[in-house]
Amino acid sequence: MGGRGPKEELAEKIAGEITLSDDPGATLRKWRTDFDVSQTDLANELGVSSSVISDYESGRRESPGIGVVGRLVEGLLAIDERRGGDRIRQYGRVLSAGFESDVVYDLREYATSIRLGRLYDAIDATEITRGDTDRVSGHTVVDSVRAITKLSSEEFFRLYGQSTNRALVFTSVTRGESVAVALRVVNPTPNAVVLHGIEEESLWEHAPDLARIDGYSLSLTTAPLEDVLDELVRLE
Template sequence: MTESTDPRADLAERVAGEITLSEDPGATLRKWRTDFGVSQTDLADHLDVSSSVISDYESGRRESPGIGVVARIVNALLDIDEQRGGDRIRQYARVLSAGFESDIVSDLREYPTTFQLERFYDAIGATELTSGDHDHVTGHTVIDSIQAITRLSSEEFYRLYGQSTSRALMFTNVTRGESPLVAMRVVNPTPNAVVLHGIDREALWDHAPKMAQLDGFSLAVTDDPLDEILESLRELP
């Protein structure tokens, strides 16, 4: 997939379509508003309506918004994001340019400088369980483990590395960590670090640390809320 010439328009179309076609438009609207980090009050102010209007749409107390209202809401979210620096729009553009849908890859970024793994782990509240051959990363990719493993070919999986393999791959929707660690065995070369999100040391697959050691990458776990992790990653220089 080539890089989008208008990531804002692409993102607007995706969000509006998902809300309009959803069986629960209010819940989908709430999901996207939260994803953009926009409060009901801020969205209402931008639309020049009361907060109760947004609340009623999201809760289903008000009839589902039509296409015109959805378009206004989506454009308001994008306007607010641009006023704040456009981080969410740029994030979406990076994912698209790498050839992925945003339900597979939540974030993909290259850093302007090398980050020590310890600093990266501190930023996302991760605990290292096994050290690897490298103590630094130059980027990260946040991946839905179920979507990636069930939908991506081995060639597509390799594209998760972005511009460099010296990165951290963070897998979300993890229950024990078995599938991501097995997937790492067939990807060559391996990343510098793998982070499993949503579990702690006790819930981890028993063989995971040993497999990480065999392949030479650092293995860590974190159960911090994903939205907070993504926000912390956006704040990295």
Template sequence: MTESAQRRLARRIAGEVALSDDPGATLRKWRTDFDVSQTVLADELGVSSSVVSDYESGRRENPGIAVVQRFVDGLLAIDAERGGAHIRQYARVVSAGFESDIVLDLREYSQAIPLERFYEAAGATELVPGGADHVNGHTVINSIEAITRLSSEEFYRLYGESTDRALVFTEVTRGESPLVALRVLTPTPNAVVLHGIDPENVWEHAPALAKRDGFSLAASTKPVDELLADLRMLP
């Protein structure tokens, strides 16, 4: 990741905290997104863990720009020391031309992954089998943001480097919008996961559309943070 891109991530986090109605909760969200404990972050910043806790809970006054900058720099430094997995994930999303509130994760695998293994990591239940038994990558998408903000050309870029992938749509209530949106894409993905919905609550026409277009359809209610963490463990 280039230095300018890393600073772009730093500006994004800092800006989100500054504009938040609850800066402490936003600080906590980014810390947990980076899988950093309060103790580890406090050690990096040279303060006690109670200081981090007080800012996140709102027991201290809203953090100023200097505090936010230290917090952001600390998160990025810890991630870099750990190999930079979260920084690279953000870089992949940015390089594909998306904001990270639209695309939560975009990865290409080093080798093809059996679809069954992918579903196990995603905590997904297959509703309709597709024509492929593997995926070469995945994209996790906020369905509401994607459908309301992306053009058809931008929607196609969700495929990343390979169309032999799984598209995971979060914030799903029934699944109509993602399934209808996918009808305009050629070729179709190998698999689609509707996240946040029990299998029995999936739109009744979704299985038929998936079967017609030839992709596997699944549903998952696994907490999104756990889903992202487990998917990032795939090779």
């Protein structure tokens, strides 16, 4: 008998999070927005009025039971499949790499290597330090705080996927100090590091020098995370 696929694993994960949440409505809203599905689209998929979805998310309607949660999750996944299944594949890659989706948002390999400048243009990133190489063959988008606090050094290295020839995009960054220090003890380092959510004036003053020493390109972007994830999908 074959094992469960990424769709089934993701459905179980989402349903579990909603059911066990202290605020099921907020958790439902988080997943719906993560899938870029409007209340109206989800309501149409389930054959109910959009006010039903709104009432669940706001807590005006009693928390949905397991059966209703299952239908809501199936609706989200069905919409994603019709759109090409990008979110299902995204979470499938993360899960198959052995990570939780609250640590790693996306991990993928490209069919061919691409110019780093193309990736930076796509996510509106500004290069601060030029690296030793100007091409990448994949990317990983990771929550910096959760990665540094929860991952062992071996798990951290798995962020590289199939190759260090990639861009590591770190979110939840305040100054970039912890990322730069963490990368000092990881060998080898990636081709590129993108710090998401900070301006250049907020960057730790030693980060550019450490990037130069370790040979990776360092860049910053303040584009919304959803836009970054969407643009990275289009690079394939």
